[in-house]
Amino acid sequence: MCNRMARTAAPSDQDAAERSGRRTGLERDDIVAAALDLVEREGPAALTMRRLATELDVGTPTIYWHVASRDELVAEVIRLQSSRLAEQPITGTTARDRVFSAARNVWTSSIEHRATTSLAHQTGTSSLLAHHLEAALVMELEAAGLVGPDAAEASRAILITISGALVLALRDLSASPPGSRPDELWATSNAPIAAATRDALRTEPDLDALSAITLRAAIDHFVPA
Amino acid sequence: MCNRMARTAAPSDQDAAERSGRRTGLERDDIVAAALDLVEREGPAALTMRRLATELDVGTPTIYWHVASRDELVAEVIRLQSSRLAEQPITGTTARDRVFSAARNVWTSSIEHRATTSLAHQTGTSSLLAHHLEAALVMELEAAGLVGPDAAEASRAILITISGALVLALRDLSASPPGSRPDELWATSNAPIAAATRDALRTEPDLDALSAITLRAAIDHFVPA
DNA sequence: GAGTGCCTATGACACTGTTACAGAGCCGGA
DNA sequence: TCCGGCTCTGTAACAGTGTCATAGGCACTC
Numbered sequence: 318m319c320n321r322m323a324r325t326a327a328p329s330d331q332d333a334a335e336r337s338g339r340r341t342g343l344e345r346d347d348i349v350a351a352a353l354d355l356v357e358r359e360g361p362a363a364l365t366m367r368r369l370a371t372e373l374d375v376g377t378p379t380i381y382w383h384v385a386s387r388d389e390l391v392a393e394v395i396r397l398q399s400s401r402l403a404e405q406p407i408t409g410t411t412a413r414d415r416v417f418s419a420a421r422n423v424w425t426s427s428i429e430h431r432a433t434t435s436l437a438h439q440t441g442t443s444s445l446l447a448h449h450l451e452a453a454l455v456m457e458l459e460a461a462g463l464v465g466p467d468a469a470e471a472s473r474a475i476l477i478t479i480s481g482a483l484v485l486a487l488r489d490l491s492a493s494p495p496g497s498r499p500d501e502l503w504a505t506s507n508a509p510i511a512a513a514t515r516d517a518l519r520t521e522p523d524l525d526a527l528s529a530i531t532l533r534a535a536i537d538h539f540v541p542a
Numbered sequence: 543m544c545n546r547m548a549r550t551a552a553p554s555d556q557d558a559a560e561r562s563g564r565r566t567g568l569e570r571d572d573i574v575a576a577a578l579d580l581v582e583r584e585g586p587a588a589l590t591m592r593r594l595a596t597e598l599d600v601g602t603p604t605i606y607w608h609v610a611s612r613d614e615l616v617a618e619v620i621r622l623q624s625s626r627l628a629e630q631p632i633t634g635t636t637a638r639d640r641v642f643s644a645a646r647n648v649w650t651s652s653i654e655h656r657a658t659t660s661l662a663h664q665t666g667t668s669s670l671l672a673h674h675l676e677a678a679l680v681m682e683l684e685a686a687g688l689v690g691p692d693a694a695e696a697s698r699a700i701l702i703t704i705s706g707a708l709v710l711a712l713r714d715l716s717a718s719p720p721g722s723r724p725d726e727l728w729a730t731s732n733a734p735i736a737a738a739t740r741d742a743l744r745t746e747p748d749l750d751a752l753s754a755i756t757l758r759a760a761i762d763h764f765v766p767a
Numbered sequence: 768g769a770g771t772g773c774c775t776a777t778g779a780c781a782c783t784g785t786t787a788c789a790g791a792g793c794c795g796g797a
Numbered sequence: 798t799c800c801g802g803c804t805c806t807g808t809a810a811c812a813g814t815g816t817c818a819t820a821g822g823c824a825c826t827c
Contacts, residue, residue, distance in 0.1 A: 366783080366784065367782090367783080375807090376806060376807050376808080377785085378805095378806070378807070378808090379806055381784095381785070382806075395722070396722075439664070441714060441717060442718060442719075445718075445727065448727050448731070452731060452733035452735070453733075456733065459735065464736050464739055465736065465738035465741070466738075469739060469742035470747075473747055474752065474759070476706070477703065477706035477707050477753070477756055478702065478703060478706055479706070480709045480710075481701070481702035481703055481705045481707070481709070482702050484663075484702075485698075488668075490666075493617075493667060494613050494614050497617045497620070497621075497669070497670040499669045502669065506677060508681065510677070510681065511689050511690065513690035514693045514694060517690050517695075518680070518693075518694045527698055527699065531699045534759055534762075535756060535759055537759075537763070539759070591815060592813090592814080592815090600775075601775060601776045602816085603774095603775070603776070603777090603817075603818095604774075606815095607773090608774095612816090
């Protein structure tokens with residue numbers, strides 16, 4: 318027992334300079350940054366300890382010296398991405414518009430970095446990823462007059478709407494086995510449904526618009542005008 | 543080339559009797575049923591080909607003779623569970639109440655069989671799992687006066703609401719690494735938020751109630767009274 | 768009895784996360 | 798100058814995973 322778990326605490330910034338002539342200069346932050354880059358480039362499945370080690374031209378145990386486990390690495394990757402996403406501009410003049418804008422920031426950035434979003438989703442760290450943007454959303458809710466449990470409830474309802482739409486938007490239809498894609502299901506279904514409805518259900522939805530509409534509905538319900 | 547992929551088509555029911563004295567009588571349906579049972583008992587992670595083979599007192603290749611791959615097995619498990627979930631009673635007199643009841647059936651059955659729901663979620667087969675209940679929902683939407691794209695849009699918005707709440711309800715907080723749980727995040731956050739709001743965000747939400755409220759909001763917006 | 772198909776076990780391959788161990792390179796002190 | 802110790806890294810391995818090539822057994826038909 319001795320080594321690992323180093324630098325789990327915060328103070329790891331000022332010593333970056335004096336440690337100049339270490340070995341390879343490989344730092345925890347470098348590993349996390351490389352991991353995030355790898356995920357963004359080649360998807361969540363590419364984030365393998367060996368693969369990441371190869372990317373850094375290093376052995377796998379080296380990574381384990383800086384990071385306790387893959388789970389912790391993933392959490393750190395999500396944390397980094399979360400901080401990069403912070404501080405997005407919120408537009409609008411009315412309270413509802415500003416809340417919508419703040420919520421929309423979560424959606425757009427999740428879609429733009431879908432690989433990282435999927436990774437967070439798979440590892441149950443979505444709340445970590447969205448935390449900064451969620452804080453901005455809560456601030457707008459308070460500005461709209463909601464405080465305490467009301468603000469929490471509205472915030473959660475809004476995020477439920479977004480993450481539900483993300484589930485649909487991020488799933489990989491090409492990876493699902495034949496016969497389990499929605500359009501096939503509706504095509505072979507014998508439910509007593511109008512042909513027009515069936516056709517509508519078979520077409521790929523415009524999730525960007527659908528997400529916006531559902532979001533509006535939630536905001537109109539929870540945020541006072 | 544020869545064997546596998548057997549019985550991928552439908553006609554596999556009437557020959558169940560005449561094949562009485564085969565070998566062990568192990569059938570594709572038995573494997574799928576055992577897999578579903580295993581998942582319900584010990585969670586999605588327990589569904590391993592070797593584990594399932596041991597459960598059936600059989601070698602792994604035997605499973606691969608009946609089933610092409612793990613993905614196909616999972617799809618079949620979800621399909622089985624979906625058919626078991628079908629035909630749940632819908633209550634209510636008004637159109638909106640009946641739509642709410644149909645949508646609520648998806649929620650309650652997903653929560654009751656959370657292991658299977660998680661499995662479907664992880665493998666991107668959620669639409670397969672919910673398909674029968676979704677069909678019932680669409681029928682109620684048509685009864686409420688929505689047809690074609692309108693019905694499809696309302697159906698999707700409602701399912702977005704439910705699956706979003708399920709994402710929150712099914713995540714395993716104990717598995718997430720320290721520092722990434724929502725209550726910790728809000729405790730350490732320095733966002734300019736009222737203390738009451740922060741406290742509310744730190745408490746575990748009543749997702750059952752929250753899901754119902756958000757669902758009501760969506761229905762009120764999409765389904766005419 | 769011989770042959771043909773259906774079904775099954777043995778054993779292996781490539782891959783994953785993780786770690787025990789041995790050893791480099793640099794630091795401070797004697 | 799040497800030397801111990803700390804920090805970091807490579808080699809090799811363990812226990813898992815999904816998947817498959819191969820060989821064989823069983824029940825049936827001719």
